[in-house]
Amino acid sequence: MKTFTIQNFELQCGSVLPKAQLVYQTYGELRGDRRNVILYPTSYGAQHTDIEWLIRADSILDPSKWFIIIPNMFGNGLSSSPSNFEACGLAEQGFWFTHLDNVTAQEKLLREVFGIEQLALVYGWSMGAQQAYHWGAIYGDRVERIAAICGTAKTTEHNRIFLESLRFALTSDPTWNGHEFTDIPDRGFRTFARIYASWAASQAYYREGLYYQFGYESLEDYLLRGWEAGYRKRDPRNLMAMIDTWLRCDLSDNPIYQKDYALAMKAIQAKTLVMPSTTDLYFTPDDCAREAAMIPDAEYCPIPSIWGHRAGNPYQNPEDEQFIRQAISKLLAR
Numbered sequence: 001m002k003t004f005t006i007q008n009f010e011l012q013c014g015s016v017l018p019k020a021q022l023v024y025q026t027y028g029e030l031r032g033d034r035r036n037v038i039l040y041p042t043s044y045g046a047q048h049t050d051i052e053w054l055i056r057a058d059s060i061l062d063p064s065k066w067f068i069i070i071p072n073m074f075g076n077g078l079s080s081s082p083s084n085f086e087a088c089g090l091a092e093q094g095f096w097f098t099h100l101d102n103v104t105a106q107e108k109l110l111r112e113v114f115g116i117e118q119l120a121l122v123y124g125w126s127m128g129a130q131q132a133y134h135w136g137a138i139y140g141d142r143v144e145r146i147a148a149i150c151g152t153a154k155t156t157e158h159n160r161i162f163l164e165s166l167r168f169a170l171t172s173d174p175t176w177n178g179h180e181f182t183d184i185p186d187r188g189f190r191t192f193a194r195i196y197a198s199w200a201a202s203q204a205y206y207r208e209g210l211y212y213q214f215g216y217e218s219l220e221d222y223l224l225r226g227w228e229a230g231y232r233k234r235d236p237r238n239l240m241a242m243i244d245t246w247l248r249c250d251l252s253d254n255p256i257y258q259k260d261y262a263l264a265m266k267a268i269q270a271k272t273l274v275m276p277s278t279t280d281l282y283f284t285p286d287d288c289a290r291e292a293a294m295i296p297d298a299e300y301c302p303i304p305s306i307w308g309h310r311a312g313n314p315y316q317n318p319e320d321e322q323f324i325r326q327a328i329s330k331l332l333a334r
Helices: 048-054 082-088 099-114 127-138 157-171 186-200 203-207 210-214 219-231 236-247 261-266 285-292 308-312 318-333
Strands: 002-010 016-027 037-039 067-071 121-125 145-149 271-275 298-300
Touching (some): 002 099, 082 236, 121 127, 157 186, 157 236, 203 210, 210 219, 271 285, 285 298, 308 318
Parallel strands (some): 037 067, 145 271
16 A cells, blocks of 8 residues: 655645645556556545455456556545545645546556556446546546446436435434534444445345345344444544535536536547446436446446445455456457
């Protein structure tokens, strides 16, 4: 794990980070021509150690062939985040991160540290897919392929309601004083985790009780150990920061496209694989198919799964992992 520091990094919201920190991890070896690069941004609540499981020779991203870089998203607790204000030099309230901030910092990392000008693939799941789309629109001639797994280029109104419910779950806790948490928001975490779990997997997943195969004794046990315990490892301020980034996800909301969504989607030149889950409740197949139709060289390839949104990160699900692996192998061969 390494840290790339950017001095006086101006965020899209207008705030300036005196020392923006982008924490990243690399896998495999960079070829002499620097053309074997895959960028793999993180997703909501995740750090690179949570998503690196698929980087192995017998899985989705093969480090024996590709040089893979995972940049940790701003707000995730490793890169500049509310929890490490002191390290990044920002002590003000009311700022936020956007995906424009994320990809701008990532581009500087690739160019200044590695001399990388071209990406063979940007692979992303969920909020990672949002960043992949931003790469395709903002640095279009430098991205050969995009794999957008269970994510959209613009947050829908329906998705916004889910995100607002998460934010209200945390800030409704008695430890929130309107500006900060004065203690651990136990009630907030409990509510937050149950909202998240209800959306992350499909109705069929729960109906068939698939979680029992992983050693959970009951639905309540699954919610406590499978969801709540995981989010309690994260600083609630960081969870809110990443919600704010997700809420503001709009590929066209930047100086280049000036909120012309259709123009931004049309500008993506990369061979793009749009891969939702057929049962995803966050990023529905209909929403993803609509966006695929707006991208000139896009292939729509839904994952046939009852795992819902979690089909896109199938660390417990070999069948969906194999489906994604075959699709990515085909994409990289194009």
